[in-house]
Amino acid sequence: MVIMYEKFGQLANRLFLFSHFLANALENNYRLTNLCFTEFDQYFEWNASEKTRALVTHKISPNSFLNKFSSLLLRVLFKVVGLLVKSSAVHRVVSIKENYDKKGVNFKLADPGWIEAVKGAKFTLVKGWGFRDNASFIKHAAEIRNCFTPLAAYRSKPDNLVSQLRQGYDVLIGVHIRRGDYFDFQGGCFYYSDHEYLAYMKQVRDLVPLKKTAFIICSDEAVVFEEKDLNIFKGPGHFIEDLYILSRMDYIIGPPSTFSMWASFYGQVPLGILHEKEGFLPLDTFRVVEN
Numbered sequence: 001m002v003i004m005y006e007k008f009g010q011l012a013n014r015l016f017l018f019s020h021f022l023a024n025a026l027e028n029n030y031r032l033t034n035l036c037f038t039e040f041d042q043y044f045e046w047n048a049s050e051k052t053r054a055l056v057t058h059k060i061s062p063n064s065f066l067n068k069f070s071s072l073l074l075r076v077l078f079k080v081v082g083l084l085v086k087s088s089a090v091h092r093v094v095s096i097k098e099n100y101d102k103k104g105v106n107f108k109l110a111d112p113g114w115i116e117a118v119k120g121a122k123f124t125l126v127k128g129w130g131f132r133d134n135a136s137f138i139k140h141a142a143e144i145r146n147c148f149t150p151l152a153a154y155r156s157k158p159d160n161l162v163s164q165l166r167q168g169y170d171v172l173i174g175v176h177i178r179r180g181d182y183f184d185f186q187g188g189c190f191y192y193s194d195h196e197y198l199a200y201m202k203q204v205r206d207l208v209p210l211k212k213t214a215f216i217i218c219s220d221e222a223v224v225f226e227e228k229d230l231n232i233f234k235g236p237g238h239f240i241e242d243l244y245i246l247s248r249m250d251y252i253i254g255p256p257s258t259f260s261m262w263a264s265f266y267g268q269v270p271l272g273i274l275h276e277k278e279g280f281l282p283l284d285t286f287r288v289v290e291n
Contacts, residue, residue: 012262025055027133031056038058047149081125094126096131110135138291161216176252177217182255203281
């Protein structure tokens with residue numbers, strides 16, 4: 001059994017990491033327990049197949065409180081075990097933080113050595129962000145989307161807004177504005193002003209000149225754009241609803257972020273990543289995120 005017991009990042013980071021392990025577990029038939037998803041599992045339907053349900057666990061108890069409490073206790077236990085004993089007759093710890101994460105290199109879960117190691121120990125405790133199995137992720141993409149479909153309560157408001165906008169506009173463009181932690185992240189190089197976002201929005205509008213476009217703004221802080229040149233609407237505001245509505249767009253733009261990347265993957269929407277404060281964003285640079 002593989003046990004994920006250390007949290008990495010916010011929602012979308014954990015969705016991608018969980019999904020790579022899930023796909024790898026399905027491909028290689030080993031059991032997987034994720035103790036790091038308890039605060040988010042309440043938002044998703046988990047429409048998993050029988051095979052996934054047999055192999056993958058992310059809830060220790062159906063009771064929400066007991067699930068969070070039990071997951072926390074187990075995470076603490078495994079953290080202590082991981083610090084004190086790297087391996088024993090029944091468990092081993094695989095940490096990629098130093099040799100992979102800090103170097104910006106991914107650990108390939110498809111490596112035969114990884115599978116042998118997992119099947120050779122009763123428990124394999126994993127620590128790190130860059131665990132990846134791109135081929136299996138793509139192969140099991142439909143199952144991943146089924147597992148992480150937002151609950152109907154979080155799809156209703158976005159679906160209604162999209163339905164209304166489709167009646168008056170030909171192209172809907174989602175704009176993911178991320179500020180918050182991006183003020184400090186990498187020296188603030190991806191922390192863009194309203195003016196810089198508006199400049200990119202006008203570029204994208206001009207890429208489809210014969211279409212009537214509307215922009216849906218999804219932001220981690222309050223934003224008010226008063227631009228008569230553009231048709232701008234606010235996203236729902238809740239982070240799950242914003243993530244879902246971005247997946248319903250025709251295009252998405254935003255700074256490098258797993259949030260907009262997950263929306264692109266989930267909804268198969270072309271994503272244009274804003275790599276600099278001012279730049280050119282041609283339509284042929286938009287890509288659907290596959291893994």
